[in-house]
Amino acid sequence: xxxxxxxxxxxxxxxxxxxxxxxxxxxxxxxxxxxxxxxxxxxxxxxxxxxxxxxxxxxxxxxxxxxxxxxxxxxxxxxxxxxxxxxxxxxxxxxxxxxxxxxxxxxxxxxxxxxxxxxxxxxxxxxxxxxxxxxxxxxxxxxxxxxxxxxxxxxxxxxxxxxxxxxxxxxxxxxxxxxxxxxxxxxxxxxxxxxxxxxxxxxxxxxxxxxxxxxxxxxxxxxxxxxxxxxxxxxxxxxxxxxxxxxxxxxxxxxxxxxxxxxxxxxxxxxxxxxxxxxxxxxxxxxxxxxxxxxxxxxxxxxxxxxxxxxxxxxxxxxxxxxxxxxxxxxxxxxxxxxxxxxxxxxxxxxxxxxxxxxxxxxxxxxxxxxxxxxxxxxxxxxxxxxxxxxxxxxxxxxxxxxxxxxxxxxxxxxxxxxxxxxxxxx
Amino acid sequence: xxxxxxxxxxxxxxxxxxxxxxxxxxxxxxxxxxxxxxxxxxxxxxxxxxxxxxxxxxxxxxxxxxxxxxxxxxxxxxxxxxxxxxxxxxxxxxxxxxxxxxxxxxxxxxxxxxxxxxxxxxxxxxxxxxxxxxxxxxxxxxxxxxxxxxxxxxxxxxxxxxxxxxxxxxxxxxxxxxxxxxxxxxxxxxxxxxxxxxxxxxxxxxxxxxxxxxxxxxxxxxxxxxxxxxxxxxxxxxxxxxxxxxxxxxxxxxxxxxxxxxxxxxxxxxxxxxxxxxxxxxxxxxxxxxxxxxxxxxxxxxxxxxxxxxxxx
Numbered sequence: 001x002x003x004x005x006x007x008x009x010x011x012x013x014x015x016x017x018x019x020x021x022x023x024x025x026x027x028x029x030x031x032x033x034x035x036x037x038x039x040x041x042x043x044x045x046x047x048x049x050x051x052x053x054x055x056x057x058x059x060x061x062x063x064x065x066x067x068x069x070x071x072x073x074x075x076x077x078x079x080x081x082x083x084x085x086x087x088x089x090x091x092x093x094x095x096x097x098x099x100x101x102x103x104x105x106x107x108x109x110x111x112x113x114x115x116x117x118x119x120x121x122x123x124x125x126x127x128x129x130x131x132x133x134x135x136x137x138x139x140x141x142x143x144x145x146x147x148x149x150x151x152x153x154x155x156x157x158x159x160x161x162x163x164x165x166x167x168x169x170x171x172x173x174x175x176x177x178x179x180x181x182x183x184x185x186x187x188x189x190x191x192x193x194x195x196x197x198x199x200x201x202x203x204x205x206x207x208x209x210x211x212x213x214x215x216x217x218x219x220x221x222x223x224x225x226x227x228x229x230x231x232x233x234x235x236x237x238x239x240x241x242x243x244x245x246x247x248x249x250x251x252x253x254x255x256x257x258x259x260x261x262x263x264x265x266x267x268x269x270x271x272x273x274x275x276x277x278x279x280x281x282x283x284x285x286x287x288x289x290x291x292x293x294x295x296x297x298x299x300x301x302x303x304x305x306x307x308x309x310x311x312x313x314x315x316x317x318x319x320x321x322x323x324x325x326x327x328x329x330x331x332x333x334x335x336x337x338x339x340x341x342x343x344x345x346x347x348x349x350x351x352x353x354x355x356x357x358x359x360x361x362x363x364x365x366x367x368x369x370x371x372x373x374x375x376x377x378x379x380x381x382x383x384x385x386x387x388x389x390x391x392x393x394x395x396x397x398x399x400x401x402x403x404x405x406x407x408x409x410x411x412x413x414x415x416x417x418x419x420x421x422x423x424x425x426x427x
Numbered sequence: 428x429x430x431x432x433x434x435x436x437x438x439x440x441x442x443x444x445x446x447x448x449x450x451x452x453x454x455x456x457x458x459x460x461x462x463x464x465x466x467x468x469x470x471x472x473x474x475x476x477x478x479x480x481x482x483x484x485x486x487x488x489x490x491x492x493x494x495x496x497x498x499x500x501x502x503x504x505x506x507x508x509x510x511x512x513x514x515x516x517x518x519x520x521x522x523x524x525x526x527x528x529x530x531x532x533x534x535x536x537x538x539x540x541x542x543x544x545x546x547x548x549x550x551x552x553x554x555x556x557x558x559x560x561x562x563x564x565x566x567x568x569x570x571x572x573x574x575x576x577x578x579x580x581x582x583x584x585x586x587x588x589x590x591x592x593x594x595x596x597x598x599x600x601x602x603x604x605x606x607x608x609x610x611x612x613x614x615x616x617x618x619x620x621x622x623x624x625x626x627x628x629x630x631x632x633x634x635x636x637x638x639x640x641x642x643x644x645x646x647x648x649x650x651x652x653x654x655x656x657x658x659x660x661x662x663x664x665x666x667x668x669x670x671x672x673x674x675x676x677x678x679x680x681x682x683x684x685x686x687x688x689x690x691x692x693x694x695x696x697x698x699x700x701x702x703x704x705x706x707x708x709x710x711x712x713x714x715x716x717x718x719x720x721x722x723x724x725x726x727x728x729x730x731x732x733x734x735x736x737x738x739x740x
Contacts, residue, residue, distance in 0.1 A: 198623075198624030204558070207623055274543055318516070321539065322539065
């Protein structure tokens, strides 16, 4: 592996909170120095002139669905890995909501093998919290951790039985395992395709009150108080859930929260005339909620921004809205979409990369996600200003279900490095 | 006369003058339908297919009769019993029918937005005969014609819509249409049967029926679906009838010449008193059925014209 010297780079350092010109030196796949004085006297290095473009720690995308095993036609480790590389995502943290569910060490070993063979980026797997995500019996959390699971989640299946969840959380606490919940009151959200309000009523869509998210979060927080478990809420998308999250953090509970990029950049009206690529779970929210959640990312109350990459084939989306599958692909569009928040003046680049790279890495105990000395050289070089119109058929994912199809984007990945090795370069 | 649409998918995209255009044309068909020779040939040579993915007797019959009186070749397809059961998707079904070159497709579907989806995939004109809880435009148009004939105008009226608003496409289309024509709309029903965000609809909401009916010109009752009883939306039929059923005593609070409407089929003794429904001095329920055929003839003629001239937008 050749050593690299990135010069003339706009270094986005989420740890220091800085955005400044400088150089960054990589030796042996690790960052060894960064700053304005770096590299002036280095020899035996390949110099990469960044031309004043941004160099940031590669994105750690928490909650990516790769459809192996079960639905490889929707997304494989190969296609997801290529999409990730092209999107500046250097670590994908995979979800267990496959078919069958990743709920045993054997299945986990299978996907780990597949990932290592096929994906050009780092893949770290999560496993289910309960068997078959059915919410009845906890999985072999200990064995699964030994096999490499970094967190435990039933994804969008809420463990409705509070006793089951409290036991799983207690058990997970003893092992130091991170549990990822989907805060939602399932009795209210069952069957919903939109957020309740005038828009859902005009379209005649079954809807869920935004209060269902707060109720789910309140319950999970109460269980954390009981059990002391490590917990991450996968997506907080409503203003009403934020005070509860703030109190829980202030009370010292081991809790963090994330939000998907689509909920930060789109609102319920984007569904327009039943556009199913905008059908997400939880559904898109009102503009007030979107603004509140952006503010929560800025303040650090919400820790993580992720893509919630969920591939769906054409058949499962070309249906009446209520029947259509939920979810959108996002590995390749996460960074350009995040640049919308930057260009709108909502969030600066160090804040964005704190939420996309640093915080998820820290929460999962990974050493990547930062530009500091000793960290792996997982890097993304991007031009935050480059404009383009997104054509979904250019995406590397096998599934093309992006809500940004035809959208005007600004911000393009120029190159991606994993452990100092280039895995993507824009021609 | 203006009507620049390729499909009739809902009231939402229509302009007030387009609504008037349909109603004016429908008036001529009311006259035709009362003659012994009810034939016109404006749709001669055209093919109309009625695709009903949800059970319907009266709406399907009304569309069928409307097409036949205008000279179209009409085919009914009961989609519940057909290939949908074999796993064919809505779009495949639409493409299959499209290949048979129909000119007018009349569609009812249990899911909101399904008719919009289908309309994107076919070359002919599509009429929405009811999609989920979204819209039922011809019902709102026939209600409007009934009101206009009974009241002499379709503006500045106080109109109460009562019952299960939340699950009703009839209510949505009527709220949109009557609002566009500048009427005052009151919605009456228990809060469990009101849609969310209702405060932003530009209507007045009443959970007390007696207060809501005070001085209205038109009382529009909605059908209470049986499954709402099981769903925990209301405690019982008898309590619902007591609080929200229309009877002579509650109707006495409305204007003395207020008319009573119901889209049918009625649950006598649940949302409306049987005697009241049959009272020809107050109830215009039979007129609604008559206007239904005329309005559908008018809508299909206008769409067929646009189909021929390519004038549709």
